[in-house]
Amino acid sequence: MKIALFGASGGTGTLLTNRCLAAGHHVTALLRSPDIFPLRDKVEVVYGDACDPHAILETVKGVDVVLSALGARSYGKEDVLERGVPNIIAAMQQTGVRRIIVLGSAGAIPDSLKKQPFYRRWIIKKILYNTILKWPVASQIFQYNALAATDLDWTMVMPPMLRNIAARGRYRIDGEALPRNGSSIPREDVADFMMKQLTETRWLRKGVYISR
Numbered sequence: 511m512k513i514a515l516f517g518a519s520g521g522t523g524t525l526l527t528n529r530c531l532a533a534g535h536h537v538t539a540l541l542r543s544p545d546i547f548p549l550r551d552k553v554e555v556v557y558g559d560a561c562d563p564h565a566i567l568e569t570v571k572g573v574d575v576v577l578s579a580l581g582a583r584s585y586g587k588e589d590v591l592e593r594g595v596p597n598i599i600a601a602m603q604q605t606g607v608r609r610i611i612v613l614g615s616a617g618a619i620p621d622s623l624k625k626q627p628f629y630r631r632w633i634i635k636k637i638l639y640n641t642i643l644k645w646p647v648a649s650q651i652f653q654y655n656a657l658a659a660t661d662l663d664w665t666m667v668m669p670p671m672l673r674n675i676a677a678r679g680r681y682r683i684d685g686e687a688l689p690r691n692g693s694s695i696p697r698e699d700v701a702d703f704m705m706k707q708l709t710e711t712r713w714l715r716k717g718v719y720i721s722r
Contacts, residue, residue: 517579525701560594692721
């Protein structure tokens with residue numbers, strides 16, 4: 511399978527790259543700084559970033575699936591999703607690529623917390639989403655709405671806090687809301703689930719929550 515990978519140098523993106531290569535897939539990765547990417551010799555590199563429509567088009571040409579682990583790298587106001595996602599969508603529509611699987615966030619949909627205890631809903635929604643996580647959540651809401659407005663075969667995987675710890679090998683998934691008391695999940699488990707979506711169709715044109 512030929513896969514275009516965005517955000518390959520990030521924590522989850524590197525895990526996805528390793529898994530794609532281990533599975534025998536051909537990976538084309540858009541990299542802003544390929545010299546510091548440890549897997550650069552094992553992938554087809556397109557130099558550029560998510561704000562460059564031409565570079566994104568070159569990354570998407572001829573692939574079967576798009577994987578994206580793009581996202582904010584700080585709590586500040588960033589526009590990587592606001593600028594990158596429309597470019598990816600446009601490139602897919604221009605080249606006829608249909609399938610895209612993206613890393614999202616549990617805060618991307620308004621009723622994502624409906625299965626949480628009241629105190630957790632209040633703390634997360636009234637405090638975190640309005641202060642520390644204000645801008646990252648806004649970007650994820652944009653990403654979800656942008657994909658939902660297309661006719662692409664998209665899936666948005668929406669975890670809570672990602673942790674850099676060993677995979678547990680098991681996790682809960684839910685198509686309606688974040689599983690009750692779901693607060694974190696290893697990146698490796700999220701990468702595992704995203705890889706499974708390469709061949710699964712259950713979550714086409716949907717967001718899906720995942721938590722330990």
